[in-house]
Amino acid sequence: MNIDVNEAIGFGAAVLTTIAFLPQVYKTWKTKDVSSLSLPMLILFFIGIVLWLVYGFLKNSPSMIFANAITVISALLLLYFKMKYK
Structure with missing residues (x-):
């Protein structure tokens, strides 16, 4: 498999930005607190x-x-979660 440098950088960015978002999903799921989440922003x-x-x-x-x-x-x-726990 021959990945070019651009895609390697892209995968690095993809992993970091995707992982950065997951704790919010987990915290919201565990606490069921959606008060700090803006529905227009989410949409x-x-x-x-x-x-x-x-x-x-x-x-x-x-x-x-x-x-x-x-x-x-x-x-x-x-x-x-925003719709369910509002």
């Missing part, structure tokens, strides 16, 4: 991540697809 964030995912597919960028697919799921979970 805009979700739409933005979906667009980044589409862009990753259009650019055929595995790092963008990987990061944004996981983040879409995380954002969906936060949206679900």
